[in-house]
Structure formats: C-alpha cells, structure tokens
Amino acid sequence: MKRLLSIIGVITLLGTSTTSLVACNTQYSEDELKKEKEKNNITTKDGILEWISPQEKPFNQVDNKWYFIVWRGDKNDNWKIIKYKYERQGLLEEYNNFILSINNQKELYIFKKQGLIGFSTKWNKNNDYFKLVYRWNLDTTEPNLVIDNDGNVKVNGE
Structure with a gap:
C-alpha cells in the first residue's frame, strides 16, 4: 500500500510540475x-x-546584490516582502508550511509541505504566489520596502 501511494504521489508531482512548466x-x-x-x-x-x-x-x-521578493504562501494570504542578499542558493524564508527557496537549477520557487506529498510553484510572470522581484544594483544602503493598504509596493518613508 505504501508503495502504491508513493507511485501515485510521484505521478501527481510529475504531472503537476510538467503542466505548470508548459502552461x-x-x-x-x-x-x-x-x-x-x-x-x-x-x-x-x-x-x-x-x-x-x-x-x-x-x-x-x-552577484551579492540585494533582492526584494514579494510573495505569499497561499492565494488568501497577504503579500510578504523578503530582502535577500544573493550570496548562495537555498532556503530564503519559511512561513507556516511554505518554503521560499532558490533551488539547484537556480530558480526561485515556493514549496508547500503537505505530509508525504508536497506542492511547488515556480516564479513566472503569471503567478498568484509571486507578485514582484526587485534588485538593488548599487553598493549604497538598500531601501526598505513596504506594502500599502492597496497592495502597492513602496519605499518606506518616501
């Protein structure tokens, strides 16, 4: 029974990720x-x-640049901003059962832990989980971003 569930889980994950990539x-x-x-x-x-x-x-x-990633774990969650200096791949942030990460293929994605089977979504231009990504290209102090009541991203204090 465990083997059958594992096979079904793998098929589901492969089908989901392939569909997401193509669509x-x-x-x-x-x-x-x-x-x-x-x-x-x-x-x-x-x-x-x-x-x-x-x-x-x-x-x-x-590139050791600062990146600002506006994301959410669930479609009903509020948007969150993470400020990240890109020095390596790996875990960027964990929120509830969601993990924001840069994987070995150097892609930004969100993974949701759901028992034995997980869900992942990759950053692309039409996505309910990633709103915006910004890069600060200067060596000066990077700004702090906030999200206003209308869901717009702004520089704090400007």
Missing part, C-alpha cells in the same frame, strides 16, 4: 520587457530599484 512559460518580447521595467522600476532618493522578470534569470549568477 506558464510565456515570455515578454523585448519591447514588452522594456515597458514593464519602465512601469515597475521604483525610483528612490538614492537610486533605482530594478524590477526583474523571470525570463532574465537573475539567480543564474551569484
């Missing part, structure tokens, strides 16, 4: 990406927080 692997054109960056970049008194798209693959190279 959500759309990318911005060069013009669309430029417009999205202009629209979503945040100008601060010290510099610009650069909006990052998944297709740019920012985690392919360890």
Whole structure:
C-alpha cells in the first residue's frame, strides 16, 4: 500500500510540475520587457530599484546584490516582502508550511509541505504566489520596502 501511494504521489508531482512548466512559460518580447521595467522600476532618493522578470534569470549568477521578493504562501494570504542578499542558493524564508527557496537549477520557487506529498510553484510572470522581484544594483544602503493598504509596493518613508 505504501508503495502504491508513493507511485501515485510521484505521478501527481510529475504531472503537476510538467503542466505548470508548459502552461506558464510565456515570455515578454523585448519591447514588452522594456515597458514593464519602465512601469515597475521604483525610483528612490538614492537610486533605482530594478524590477526583474523571470525570463532574465537573475539567480543564474551569484552577484551579492540585494533582492526584494514579494510573495505569499497561499492565494488568501497577504503579500510578504523578503530582502535577500544573493550570496548562495537555498532556503530564503519559511512561513507556516511554505518554503521560499532558490533551488539547484537556480530558480526561485515556493514549496508547500503537505505530509508525504508536497506542492511547488515556480516564479513566472503569471503567478498568484509571486507578485514582484526587485534588485538593488548599487553598493549604497538598500531601501526598505513596504506594502500599502492597496497592495502597492513602496519605499518606506518616501
């Protein structure tokens, strides 16, 4: 019985992850990406927080830059912001039964622990679990981001 449940679990995980990859692997054109960056970049008194798209693959190279990841574990949860200096892959944050991480393939994803079977979702442009990712490209003190009552990401105090 345990073996049967394990096989069913593996089939479910493979089917889910393959479906997610095929269904959500759309990318911005060069013009669309430029417009999205202009629209979503945040100008601060010290510099610009650069909006990052998944297709740019920012985690392919360890760059020691600060990243701000706006995410949530469940569709009904409030958005959370994590500030992370990208020095290595691995666990970024754990919240309830959700784990935010950069995996060995250098992809940002959320994993939900559910007993023997887990659920994972990868960062892509159409996603209910990741709202935005920003990178601070300067060596100066990085800003602190907050989420206002309308769900907008802003620099604290500006």
